[in-house]
Amino acid sequence: MTDALFEVRSLHASYGSTEVLFGLDFTLDHGGITGILGANGAGKTTTLRSLCGMVKTRGQIRFDGRRIDGMATEDIVRLGVAHVPDGRGTFTGLSVEENLRLGAYTRKYRQGVARDLAEVYDHFPPLANRRKQQAGTLSGGEQQMLALGRALMLKPRAMLLDEPSFGLAPLIVEEMFRIVGLINKEQGVSLLLVEQNASLALDLADRAYVLETGRVVLSGPAQQIKGDAKVRRSYLGY
Amino acid sequence: MPSAVSSATLWGLRAPSWKKLSMATVGVVAVVVPLVSSDYRTFQFTLALVYAIAILGLNILTGYNGQFSLGHGAFYAVGAYTVAIMMARWSVPYYLTLPVAGLVCLVIGFLFGLPALRLEGLYLAVATLGLAIAVPQILKYGRLERWTGGVQGIVILKPESPFGLPLSQDQWLYFFTLAVTVAVFIAVRNLLRSRSGRAIVAIRDHHVAAQAMGINTALVKSLTFAVSACCTGIAGALGATVVQFVAPDSFNIFLSISFLVGMVVGGLASISGAVYGGLFLQFVPNVAEQISKAAPWAVYGLFLIGFMYFMPGGISGALGRVWEGINRRWGSKDLHRASIATGPSTRVRDE
Amino acid sequence: MDLLIQQLVAGLATGGIYASLALSLVMIYQATGLINFAQGEMAMFSTYIAWTLVNAGMPYWPAFFLTVGCSFVGGILIERLVIRPVENAPMLSIVIVFIGLLVVFNSVAGWIWTHTIKPFPSPFPDQPLELIAGTAVPMHAVGVVVVTLAVMALLYFFFRFTPLGLAMRAAAQNPVSSRLVGIRVGRMLALGWGLAASVGAVAGMMVAPIVFLDPGMMSGILLYGFAGALLGGIGNPGGAVLGGFMVGVMENLVGTYVPFVGNELKLTVALVIIVLVVLVRPAGLFGKVSVTRV
Secondary structure, X not given: OOOEEEEEEXXXXXXXXXXXXXXXXXXXXXXXXXXXXXXXXXXXHHHHHHHOOOOEEEEEEEEOOEEOOOOOHHHHHHOOEEEEOOXXXXXXXXXXXXXXXXXXXXXXXXXXXXXXXXXXXXXXXXXXXOOOOEHHHOOHHHHHHHHHHHXXXXXOOEEEEEOOOXXXXXXXXXXXXXXXXXXXXXXXXXXXXXXXXXXXXXXXXXXXXXXXXXXXXXXXXXXXXHHOHHHHHHHHOO | OOOOOOEOOEOOEOHHHHHHHHHHHHHHHHHHHHHHOOHHHHHHHHHHHHHHHHHHHHHHHHHHOOOOOXXXXXXXXXXXXXXXXXXXXXXXXXXXXXXXXXXXXXXXXXXXXXXXXXXXXXXXXXXXXXHHHHHHHHHHOHHHHHHHOHHHOEXXXXXXXXXXXXXXXXXXXXXXXXXXXXXXXXXXXXXXHOHHHHHHHHHHHOXXXXXXXXXXXXXXXXXXXXXXXXXXXXHHHHHHHHHOEEOHHHHOHHHHHHHXXXXXXXXXXXXHHHHHHHXXXXXXXXXXXXXXXOHHHHHHHHHHHHHHHHOOOHHHHHHHHHHHHHHHHHOEOOOOOOOOOOOOOOOOOOO | OHHHHHHXXXXXXXXXXXXXXXXXXXXXXXXXXXXXXXXXXXXXXXXXXXXXXXXXXXXXXXXHHHHHHHHHHHHHHHHHHHHHHHOOOOHHHHHHXXXXXXXXXXXXXXXXXXXXXXXXXXXXXXXXXXXXXXXXXXXXXXXXXXXXXXXXXXXXXXXHHOHHHHXXXXXXXXXHHHHHOXXXXXXXXXXXXXXXXXXXXXXXXXXXXXXXXXXXXXXXXXXXXXXXXXXXXOOOHHHHHHHHHHHHHHHHHHXXXXXXXXXXXXXXHHHHHHHHHHHHOOOOOOOOOOOOOO
């Protein structure tokens, strides 16, 4: 399976003594887009957190062939993994530009930073208009753009997106997904996408996994899952 | 190996009998000590009892009720100065000064408790620390010198033993202090076991839940402050009588820190812990001083830090664990008292 | 008028020292949510180190900077070795550890250097400085204000315009998100402590020539530092600095012009400020009012 950027085997995760994930297996291919779907409480957010070392885990997590379970979050990030958490995780007390610059904190070569900053402003014009504004005063959609922009500044190899559509107007979501798809195609950034909005995710992704109370109950090519009405109704509710 | 019998015995005695036996032993020792020790040694034990009462006062507020006080030396000072002023300026006999000092501190404690309601955690710690730092300056204040004696303080005459009892002054003072100590400890124990006591602890463990349960947290917290101040004030009153002297610089921030040390070493939220703390405060510095003059305080500091790392329950906590271990070994069902935990385990942060 | 200007300048000088201490307190509070009760004693200890160097023959400014460097390292070590192990303990335990540190620093300083009061040199010349309207103020007071403002400016520049400063601010505000951009939050905390210790050292060295060096030198000043930090807003570094200056000026003016306070009750003034601020407006003059969710 040398094509996989992320390879996860028998992932168990727990918060304190409460186990939440019970042996997940999934992969994210180089340059691919994988969706992780399921209802509230299925364990989707926990899955992304596990990949970043934010939760106690058992099992094997490989990034580009290398074991990263047990590594500290900061170190995993430095391998090229950008996590856009649920709730955006923006630094609300800092300005838009400071947030973006922080995304580039771990980069060794500083020359590209200014250029990448310009590129982010290109993708998200509202951010360009609010460079010096405090991030906490931005609207929900703008904060999501900011979170995405910050992730892009890392020049990541993989982006983990946790419910990017949450609480956003459909037009904004559409635009965001378009940009995300573009980044995947043009820059080859692999995406792991957690979404409650399954139809959006299935449109973008090539593979998908459906979680239910901490277990994978369905997996396969996104088009296939999308096309199977019976599956959609029983697992995804539409 | 748990015993199948419902109440096992250790060397033929059941657990409750063990408790009574150990308390009786302590009682006998306490009474005998002054009769077999030198006057100076008796004096030291008297002070240890005084510190125990002071620490108990602090523990009521901080250990059981969760309100930080880094300034309890202030109440000790109020009690001490009340006694000194009454005895030296108005010639009131010492045994009458005690209840007055207690009352004064009760009122002052309540008055402090009111603004303290609005101060949580760290802010209260800062404010009480500020109080501790400011107290010596207030005591030296020129305009109050008529009463406080200013920088030189006040000297008190040592009370004689009454009714012509065949006791030296130090011995009499010891028994007097011992009686007060026992009375205070019993009163506090009864308070903490009552409904009010449970309310006090409930407020420490979860403030909002306590309010939701219908506890008038503002009143309880202020009253706790009052009781705590009264306790430590009584200790101050006794202390002044025993030491025969009050002066502003004896009541500086380090006095407050001493009580904190005593409480931590003895055990937070523990009544017996106050006794261990008092003994510690009285005797450990003497030993440490023989190593070096600066040693006592360095020892205090290291003990404060060390106990938080290794023995957060203090001596009484450690003994409690030993006792539990014995219990498990020889199995007994009647020794399950409601254990009062040592404090909330979550930190409240200003987000 | 003369008196007023003199008291103002003196107030600004002591205010600068309070502001420095307030800033140290706020830096650690912002990063960790903790109040470093030992800040004053650490500053005092650093000042004694400087005294030792100067006494051994080192000229003032090299000794000054060497002390600042040592204090920086010392602050980092304390964070790593003493504070880190208990950072998740209940609040009372942490407060007790801080008090323990206070006591240890105080007693060790007394043990090494004794409690005899020592004079501490001032790098500024002894002649008074002529200001407007012919009033003279001590050069040292002016020097203190200049040094304090210089330190503040340096720190401001560092935090606002350098990547490391930005990372430290981020780590203080949002440790979780900071990790997600690869910031090593633990290191940032240690650095914060190092900086706070350095600023405290500067404060100690600036005040020692005025009040003379002895182990109890900083306890009152710590109280003023608290007052300044609370007055300005404990979550707001700029506010804390302003608060420190305000406390200094207030202390001097009240002490001079309010008859019954005089010089004797100055500490009580600080205490009163603290209590009033916390009762009336806990967020301070410049802080943001925060709401705690239940």
